[in-house]
Amino acid sequence: MSETMEFKAELKQLLHLITHSLYSDREIFLRELISNASDAINKAKFDSLEKDHLLQNDKDWRITIRVDKDLNTLTVTDNGVGMNQEEVIQNLGTIAHSGTKAFLERSKEAMASNRPDLIGQFGVGFYSSFMVADKVTVITRQIGLNESDAISWTSDGQGSYSLEKTTRSRRGTDVILHLKEDARENFLEPYTIQNLVRKFSDFLENPVFLENQVTEKEETKWESKQINSSKAIWLRSKSEVSTEEYNEFYKQVGSDFEPPAKVIHYSGEGIAEFKVLLFIPRQQPYDFEFYNPKFGPKLYVQRVLIQDNCTDLLPPYLRFVKGVVDCPDLPLNVSREILQDNVTIQKIKKDITKEVLKSLKDLKSSEPEVYQKFFQALGQVLKEGLRIDFEHKEKIMDLMLFESLLGEADKPTDFADYVAKMSLEQKDIFHLGAENRQVALASPVLEAFRKHSINVLFFTDPVDQFILPYMNEYKGRKLVGADQGAIPGLESVAKEDEDSFADLLGKWKDWVPEVGNARLSTRLEQSPACLVSEDGQSSAHMERLLKRMGRSEGMPATVRTIELNPKHPFVKAMNTLYKTDPNSPKLIDSANVLTDLATIGEGGRIENPLSLVQRVVTMMEAGLKS
């Protein structure tokens, strides 16, 4: 008896898109089906590690593609785990796969921006069958179930599907595509199928067979032959793998439609023998979730996939790295718990961490533009390493890029370059936290740095503020905030200025109680005043960040120091007025206005804008009258 069920709304939307959009890449359906078949076989291999009887001696692992020109069908068959009824409903009736969800989002964007060609870049798994078929039937029997417990699922991709009990003599799944008229010429042609399999799935460790009819001496018979080399790409030597093959493989393990920025392929030796094939992405892959705890390469043991994401093989700050690690020396029945403490795994992790950092360094020097894009997209993740991986602290610092005061926009520098260009007198590395380059450049605290051509690194990534405590020095050079403490190496304040302004400075705290200290500045050239933090206090930028993140509650505001520019006419005039009329109300107004302006000048928010307005109006009025 057959039962008809509706697709979930989201899936209907997806199917509509698939059948009605222009696809330049219809052929990807084959890659998706073969990849599902191969996953199913890998799962069966894994399940049978402990329960060999489940296989009932059917260990002839294979994926078969059968093209039938009489019936106009293309069938992909596997002897993998298969599905029971519940799984069929769950897996084929809803969007279970996160990549498919991402596809839906992206395709909406692509349609909105009139770029339907973008859609073709994404794999949509099983549903991509409906690009070439107007009816799809899936016949599947789950591992461990009986011949009569098989399920048949059929749909035209329009909105519903039907389910029926059926029989299947072996474990596994057939996906039968009734090809649309315009797809028949291409996808019933053995030669085309062979080429596509070479292109997409040559590296699959499971063999793919092609079955087609051949006519010889007026006799028609079925012919079957293997069409992939079935040598896992990571087991081959580097010289045997073409860039195209790497790219194609990366697309599949990396959920990324761009080619990788860097391929890391080597054999490790020592405590264990292992093969590594890892990829560094160019950008953030579309399904990259920043805090996804499921990261890490696929782990194979004796060519059996043991774990899809082996988190024990990479530190979390390298979670953008995708690929495969194959270690034949591990026991096949390793469990998650055992993996964590396994010496071999720890050794491999150490080894590949080193290799990934080295590859990033190579990429940075050999392809700076590619690296810059990578760093913009994923540098935030990399920087987390400073908090957890002390052993590689300097290597990670060497991978960081910053905009800077003396550098051009979008031409970032790094610590090594900064130090190399320092003058002999300069001892420390200066930095300034700011929302972006523009805000940093406008800061009055940089005036003297600019005049003396002393470079300042701009820490414009919010993460920079949180990793600052882990970056107190680089190769023996201290990191010093350009807006913190007294700056060594800049001109000192003239003795006569110190004496002349001492009383005015002493009075400042009475006039502006929120300021902790007032002194003359060595930082300022054009501006009359700026605010700085004392050594060890958090910077204004950090405070603003915490406030914006809602994490400042209960934290006492840092009491800032105001620095005055003794060469500025306004500051000079204040000093003169103080000497002749120390009680003039103009002094209180001026001190408060100057402090507020310094706050605004550094991109901060003043507590009481109304009071500033009133004071400025009073001062302007007095100015107009005089």
Ligand code: ADP
């Ligand atoms: P994905 O494979 O990316 O998860 P699909 O839409 O292609 O997404 O497939 C959905 C699910 O259906 C798979 O995750 C798998 O559980 C199941 N499935 C698909 N094809 C097969 C198959 N040949 N054998 C067993 N299960 C399958």
